[in-house]
Amino acid sequence: MKTPSVSQEIEFLLWMLDEAYSVKTWHGPNLKGSLRGLGAAAAAWRPGPKRHSIWEIAVHAAYWKYVVRRRLLGEKRGSFALTGSNWFTRPAELTEKAWREDRALLDYEHTRLKEAVANLEASLLSFIPATSKLSNVALICGIANHDVYHAGQIQLLKRLRKG
Numbered sequence: 269m270k271t272p273s274v275s276q277e278i279e280f281l282l283w284m285l286d287e288a289y290s291v292k293t294w295h296g297p298n299l300k301g302s303l304r305g306l307g308a309a310a311a312a313w314r315p316g317p318k319r320h321s322i323w324e325i326a327v328h329a330a331y332w333k334y335v336v337r338r339r340l341l342g343e344k345r346g347s348f349a350l351t352g353s354n355w356f357t358r359p360a361e362l363t364e365k366a367w368r369e370d371r372a373l374l375d376y377e378h379t380r381l382k383e384a385v386a387n388l389e390a391s392l393l394s395f396i397p398a399t400s401k402l403s404n405v406a407l408i409c410g411i412a413n414h415d416v417y418h419a420g421q422i423q424l425l426k427r428l429r430k431g
Contacts, residue, residue: 275390281408282385288415289378299329299415300374302422308367312358313429320355322422327356327370329418333377336411337384339397340404349373381411 274282287293290300297304303311303326311323320328327350334348350356350373359366385408393405400407 274386277390277393277405278385278388281393281405281412282382284409284412285378285382285385285415288412288419295416297419297423299326299419299422302419302426303371303374306367306426308362308364310426310429311367312362313425315425315428321358322425323358323362323367323370324355325418325422325425326374327358328354329415330370330374330377331356332414333374333381333411336407337377337381339400339407340384340388342397342399349376 283291287298289298291298292301303322306322308323311326312321314321331348331350331354337343338345338347358370388404393408394403396403397407402410
């Protein structure tokens with residue numbers, strides 16, 4: 269079966285998403301790279317009261333990938349794997365298994381977002397979904413920037429933890 273042709277604009281956006289998330293970059297670790305080698309204890313560490321942990325940032329990033337995908341596809345709210353929105357309290361028992369599962373959720377949401385972008389018609393890039401104030405292309409670029417922003421934040425948190 270022949271796969272449909274993807275426009276250059278869509279190919280570029282897919283590359284951007286991957287560079288921000290998982291492909292080696294010139295600017296330092298991307299989001300997935302910033303999580304590499306972290307155990308549950310390091311991921312759950314907080315720099316202070318009412319401050320987010322790396323673990324919470326990772327799940328927050330998964331949630332926003334879900335939100336952008338949902339907006340691109342015109343889907344209703346309520347299908348995210350976890351109850352709530354934006355910031356999620358992680359399990360009371362911070363195990364390596366739970367940390368692996370949340371990293372897998374992040375991978376899963378990244379893959380689903382890329383599928384939505386790959387199937388988007390290039391003519392719809394300038395379209396503004398009813399559930400958004402931004403065009404589809406702005407949403408896609410924004411979520412890539414969101415990954416890079418949080419990768420930098422995670423790198424800083426790792427350094428702060430080491431003292």
